[in-house]
Each structure stands twice: as structure tokens, then as C-alpha cells.
Amino acid sequence: MTESKLAILSMDFAVKVLKLCENIKGHYSLINQLERSATSIGANIREANYAHGKADFIAKLQISLKECYETEYWLELMQKAEIITDTATNSLLHDCGTIRRILIASINTAKARR
Numbered sequence: 001m002t003e004s005k006l007a008i009l010s011m012d013f014a015v016k017v018l019k020l021c022e023n024i025k026g027h028y029s030l031i032n033q034l035e036r037s038a039t040s041i042g043a044n045i046r047e048a049n050y051a052h053g054k055a056d057f058i059a060k061l062q063i064s065l066k067e068c069y070e071t072e073y074w075l076e077l078m079q080k081a082e083i084i085t086d087t088a089t090n091s092l093l094h095d096c097g098t099i100r101r102i103l104i105a106s107i108n109t110a111k112a113r114r
Helices: 003-022 028-048 054-080 086-112
Strands: none
Touching: 003 028, 003 086, 028 054, 028 086, 054 086
């Protein structure tokens, strides 16, 4: 899967998270954290496409991966606290997991080609 496909998946994921957050009342600090980490995934993938060399490219993808893990945490926390439904959470966790797996593969490939 190409980086542009990863960029599309991460953008679509961020949009889904933003739309979900529009419907949640209260819990502003949690919503802020979720929105920040979810949108950071795609932002760092986009930055990776304009990296200053292989090491910078890998670093940006690793930041995206870290943000993926953080986003999963916020989703799981909000699900456990019954702030968002299991249906919404499971769908987003699936999408986030897909992005995470692609990021891991991309990072491993980039490292192998270094």
C-alpha cells in the first residue's frame, strides 16, 4: 500500500473522529486529547512525504505510530467510561488498527532500505 493510500486512510479516520466528537457533550479535555492525537496521525504522515532524508521520514512515521497508540488509548478510555458507544469505538479502533499496521510495515520497510 502506498504512502498516499496511508494519507487517505488517516485523513478519513481523522474526519470520523472529529464528527464523533461533535456529538459529545462535556468531557472537553478528553475530546481535545482525542482530536489532537487522531489528527496528528495524518499530519505526521503528510510531513513524512516531505522529509529531509530517510531518518527524518522514519522519525515522522514513528511519531504517527505513537499518535495511533495514543488515539487507541483515548478511544478505549472513553468507551470504558461510557462516553462513546461500543459500536462507534469498535469501528474507530478497527480503522486505527489498520493504520497502525500499515505504519509498522512502512517503518520496517524504510529501516530495511536504509
